[in-house]
Amino acid sequence: MTGTPDTADAPYWSIPEAALLTRLRADSAGLPATEVAIRRARSPHEAEPSRLARTLKLGVELGRVTFANTLKYVFMATSANFGNMFSMAGASLFLPFLPLLPQQVLLTNLLTDIREMTIARDAADPEAVAVPRRWDVAFIRRFMVVFGLLSSVFDYATFGVLHWLGASPAVFRSGWFVESVLSASLIVLVVRTRRPFVRSRPGRALLLTTLGTVLVTALIPFSFGAERLGFAPVPGRFLAALGVILLLYMVSAELAKRWFFKHEGSRPQPLVPHR
Numbered sequence: 001m002t003g004t005p006d007t008a009d010a011p012y013w014s015i016p017e018a019a020l021l022t023r024l025r026a027d028s029a030g031l032p033a034t035e036v037a038i039r040r041a042r043s044p045h046e047a048e049p050s051r052l053a054r055t056l057k058l059g060v061e062l063g064r065v066t067f068a069n070t071l072k073y074v075f076m077a078t079s080a081n082f083g084n085m086f087s088m089a090g091a092s093l094f095l096p097f098l099p100l101l102p103q104q105v106l107l108t109n110l111l112t113d114i115r116e117m118t119i120a121r122d123a124a125d126p127e128a129v130a131v132p133r134r135w136d137v138a139f140i141r142r143f144m145v146v147f148g149l150l151s152s153v154f155d156y157a158t159f160g161v162l163h164w165l166g167a168s169p170a171v172f173r174s175g176w177f178v179e180s181v182l183s184a185s186l187i188v189l190v191v192r193t194r195r196p197f198v199r200s201r202p203g204r205a206l207l208l209t210t211l212g213t214v215l216v217t218a219l220i221p222f223s224f225g226a227e228r229l230g231f232a233p234v235p236g237r238f239l240a241a242l243g244v245i246l247l248l249y250m251v252s253a254e255l256a257k258r259w260f261f262k263h264e265g266s267r268p269q270p271l272v273p274h275r
Contacts, residue, residue: 082148087155170232
């Protein structure tokens with residue numbers, strides 16, 4: 001981490017933390033708080049400030065990582081839920097059956113939530129924690145709309161392929177279930193970072209649960225007991241088309257991410273968080 005705790009982090013500190021920073025800065029106005037504490041700790045008669053400085057720096061570093069990972073979860077959850085709602089509402093207008101059964105919706109949520117629980121231990125890019133960040137609901141809302149609608153575009157592409165194949169209700173549900181969970185799993189690797197996703201290594205737990213979710217989801221329609229859940233094996237032609245859809249989705253999401261953050265970077269930053 002390249003940043004150091006300073007007064008910019010103050011809005012997120014408690015009163016004791018702010019008082020500690022004030023005491024540390026009193027010795028050397030204009031210097032970062034950690035540097036002040038370290039300078040004080042160089043005295044052989046004062047060992048305590050060194051421990052305070054390390055604790056303060058570690059606390060701010062962990063706080064910034066926690067905030068960055070919290071934003072990742074909020075970005076993923078809001079955009080995925082918005083996109084699924086939009087897709088479900090649109091599909092219900094032309095389908096004579098439910099796009100997903102209740103137990104299938106619950107299974108979808110279970111598989112995606114298992115993966116998202118590991119975001120708390122995900123690695124954070126250095127630039128994401130170099131400076132303190134603010135909670136901006138308006139920014140989150142714009143992200144949700146852009147990436148939620150993008151996911152719906154590829155949901156509708158999946159619907160079109162399944163309709164072209166003449167899928168029965170069970171096969172249609174199986175196909176959308178697989179596409180929905182796989183796309184939500186793989187897109188995590190794209191939106192978790194502002195970098196090109198191949199240049200940002202995810203945490204081990206997130207990567208393993210993502211790969212595990214992809215494997216389990218792909219096998220569920222062919223597994224024993226799939227019929228009890230309302231699933232049926234999907235044809236090979238759909239799996240081939242699904243591979244193309246997922247590839248196009250990840251490329252589109254990467255391009256949309258670059259456009260979004262470039263566009264958002266030109267906006268004036270608010271002095272106070274948007275509510």
